[in-house]
Amino acid sequence: MFKDTKKNRRDEGGEIEGSALADIAFLLLIFFLVATTIDIDTGIGLVLPPPPDPSQKPPPIKDRNLLKILVNQQGMVLIEDEPTAITEVKQRVIEFVNNKGQDPKLSDSPQKAIVSIKTDRQTPYKVYINMLDEVKGAYRELRNRASMAEFGKKYEALNDQSRSKIQDMYPQKISIAEPDQGS
């Protein structure tokens, strides 16, 4: 019985054709090449404050250590209630943060300086981002300056240890003010 069902094997052609394998693999490869998106996400990072605790009072902050930036509904930027061009924001923030106690109206030290950002509900998002970009740019320049003076390198080129040292010198304290209710 068993011998009858046994097939007669030929000597040639007993192997699977392997040349098509490369073609299939190429096809898959091209599919994944096309489907892959290598675009890296870019953006402006920010850390939100934790939700306010009603039982705790906010810590007192000296007025000189707070730079109030308001972007109103017309898309105007007001620093300490006076209208400022968006291109000037960077310079103003640098002056404010890097004051180191010289001007009595500006901050005591970069560690204590807080940039407070306030917006209206109708504020255009584009203006807000431009303004935030300027503030970030100010901190970036300050950190670059400090790292050039300290290590002779740009801030981006530093290793983690020296980077955190510069971060301690110029901590980015950007506060998002509680939004106004209404309107």
Next chain:
Amino acid sequence: MPAGHFQKKSSGTKQEVPTTAMPDIVFMLLIFFMVTTVLREVTLKVDFTLPRAENIEKIEQKRLVSYIYIGPKKLKGGERGSTSIQIDDAIVEDMQAIRRIMYDKLQQQPKLIVSLRVDDDSEFGVVTDVQQELREAGTLRINYSTRQEN
């Protein structure tokens, strides 16, 4: 000089590149691309153009990122509807729902970064509302998605 002295001897063997290793190389490339590909693209229900900024940072760990899309709703015929918020594949109607969704996401990924992809013509009010919900949910690391300014 007579050139006849330098006649080449042609060898009898065939001059072919061995191609047996090619599938291996191709497979290696294939596996690399399979691993790096992120296929989780959502279908966008809102329309947005990202604003441009100069001082931006890169998010390297893409797996930590969760996106919130804010912009005018896409309507049939290419029209733009009212401003809506989209998380994952669905439009969120109820603001309170954001808190719950983001809280669940935070439980799964404690280092969550929320990337806000907001249309540059939006008003900031809606972003404020979303931010308030994010604060309540505890997802404090956010990122305003922008493109590099040229």
